[in-house]
Amino acid sequence: MIYLDYAATTPMRKEVLHAFQEAAKKYYGNPSSLHDIGTEANEALELCREQLAGTIQGNKDGVYFTSGGSESNILAIRSLIEANRKKGNHLITTDAEHSSVHNLFKQLEEEGYEVTYLSVDGGGQIDLADFQNALRKDTILASIHHGNSEIGAVQPILEIGKILKEHQIIFHTDCVQSYGKVPIDVNQNYIDSLSVSSHKIYGPKGIGMCYINPRVNWKSQYKGTTHEKGFRPGTVDVPSILAFTAAAQMMHQEMEGQRRRDLHLRMKLVNGLKELSNQFVVEGNDDMDKQLPHIVGLSFLQAQGQYIMLECNRYGLAVSTGSACQVGQQSPSRTMLSMGKTVDDAKQLIRISFGKMTTEEQITQTIQTIGKVLKTLQKINLSQLNWL
Known part of the structure; x- marks a missing residue:
């Protein structure tokens, strides 16, 4: 994993x-x-x-x-x-x-x-x-x-x-x-x-x-x-x-060297996901002096973050939602609510965070895995539309 x-x-x-x-x-x-x-x-x-x-x-x-x-x-x-x-x-x-x-x-x-x-x-x-x-x-x-x-x-x-x-x-x-x-x-x-x-x-x-x-x-x-x-x-x-x-x-x-690595991995992840879909938003600050580069908050516009997280886990990728889950229901992210998001929007957040052991190959595989999850989600949404 x-x-x-x-x-x-x-x-x-x-x-x-x-x-x-x-x-x-x-x-x-x-x-x-x-x-x-x-x-x-x-x-x-x-x-x-x-x-x-x-x-x-x-x-x-x-x-x-x-x-x-x-x-x-x-x-x-x-x-x-x-x-x-x-x-x-x-x-x-x-x-x-x-x-x-x-x-x-x-x-x-x-x-x-x-x-x-x-x-x-x-x-x-x-x-x-x-x-x-x-x-x-x-x-x-x-x-x-x-x-x-x-x-x-x-x-x-x-x-x-x-x-x-x-x-x-x-x-x-x-x-x-x-x-x-x-x-x-x-x-x-x-x-x-x-x-x-x-x-x-x-x-x-x-x-x-x-x-x-x-x-x-x-x-x-x-x-x-x-x-x-x-x-x-x-x-x-x-x-x-x-x-x-x-x-x-x-x-x-190792602080300076790790920060440079995290910035590189962040750019690779975000750019790779943008090539796959425009159905997500990168939360936080574009100014990296105002942002921890190793934490990437992503809001997916098609589904709750808990669904994305669980599907990623099924494919062998461990990420998290932006907030804890209680009794099978994801609570809305308080950070997202504080930013002015609706409750539904606040539940769309997932968090990806890098560490010392994170490699470029793992980021490539992460992009591919999220791509699979989004394709599955698209099929589900299309089937629901056809049923209607």
Whole structure:
């Protein structure tokens, strides 16, 4: 099977798997233990903290290890707003956030917070004028994702960060899709907090990083917790963190070369599909400075994305719809709805995402497979017309 769902998760690299195995043998101690074995594990943990901070130009004291991107988002946002609640009761986010952020803000509304949800334009970006107009004196925090998980649109985080800095509003950004794909500088972009997940960059699942600027106050969500300075309870998984760090270092070393590869593969895919049919739309931004090239959102005008995805799977091609399926029915993509699409249009999205192992031959086969699916679909539509 051809795997083109790297935005969902990635396989562990062999180098990362090796790093994990060696670390599990050597650094099995609890880093909170005071004996020598625990001390060795803690020294390795602090080295990882320093190296990961370096990948975002941050301070090692702001790095906290979590179970992944979702937990990082939830703990960061809750810890920050509770520590700064005296400022007000208003929060800002977008309609196109990852479900972990979107569901959290819905819950915060039930708890009494006021939330402004911003829509995005046809390229998937927020309107900065709308964003500025949403700011209030009682705004505590804004959570705006960096790279969109459904269509790959990149938000203007530098401009967002500047605006929030001027108004002394906390800026959290979900960087799960963008980390390791584009450079991230927390200082240059005025980012107070961000989230990252290991399994998106060929590291192990179940480990992630949350960064909070040490100058920004946060409040622990777990009374009495001592691990990770009270940010998250539980014995820290040092071997997984070492493997995560190895994956992060390799991703950043290869970032520019991989981006060029992704751009080439994207062009090959889109141009090949255009030769087959004009019954699809490439979602996102034409300006590649505003787009993650490895994520290609495609809306097929003849069918729901779930049908296209399932037919591709039948032919040995793994892609995804733009949103999760529940009880056999595809939910409409919230990103597409935020862009102004109808519910029916929002269900037409599929997502194709490339990775390190993606080859030109696989892209050629993908074009051929989608061509077969479209031909089958055309026959179905013609038979329905004849029946009518």
